[in-house]
Amino acid sequence: MQHKSFGEMQCAIARSLERVGEWWSILILRDAFHGLTRFNQFQESLGIAPNMLARRLNSLVDAGLLERRRYCERPPRDEYFLTERGRDFRPVLWALVAWGNRHFSPDGHTLDIVDAKTGAVADPVLVDRLSGRPLEAPAFRVVAGPAAADPLRARYAARSAQSEEGSRA
Incomplete structure (x- = not known):
């Protein structure tokens, strides 16, 4: 079933959802931040059907969030790396981690965001840069x-x- 395209809507949220609104896309980006780059790594991590994974990777490449780089010609194999646009998605993922920990972790946090130097748990908030x-x-x-x-x-x-x-x- 084809969904309505949000890509041309005026709303920045709708335009963003056009690029990352399908849940597999966000999980692929999460895994890319964890260093996964190859098709088989994403498939193993997510348990996603190969055809769905191929569509989601192509969509993320088309949206400029991932860059495809060929690492093998025979058979053709590609790796996927976060672009600057993709790396800019990190605060969104961290906000989802914090929100999920706050509201949907009855047994405790499975992920925490910590200070890289001290290991202290962070409590992310969105702030005005200025x-x-x-x-x-x-x-x-x-x-x-x-x-x-x-x-x-x-x-x-x-x-x-x-x-x-x-x-x-």
Whole structure:
């Protein structure tokens, strides 16, 4: 079954999901961060069908998150490496680890993010790079950006007006 494409939507979340929204894609990226590069390594780690893995790897290459490099001509074999765009996904994965640990780990954490020098467990938060302040509501909110089309601007303007009205009540 073919899903709707989000690639041309105005929303940055939708555009991002077009590239990594299929769960196998995120798990492949996770494994790539752990140093896996070869088809058989991904397949062994994930237990994924070969045809599905090939589609997901091709999709991640097409999205510019992985780079394919040939390491054997006969038979043709490729390795997959994170690109700069792919490496930029690391904070998203770490946020998922922290969120999953907080909400879906009844038996305790299976993964922790730690300081590489001290081994101290980290508690990741998303912060504004300019101010260093945690990105938390109500101090921060989402607004339409400069490239937003009029319908998106109108939708966010209406939400902003509603939230201002609610804060006055």
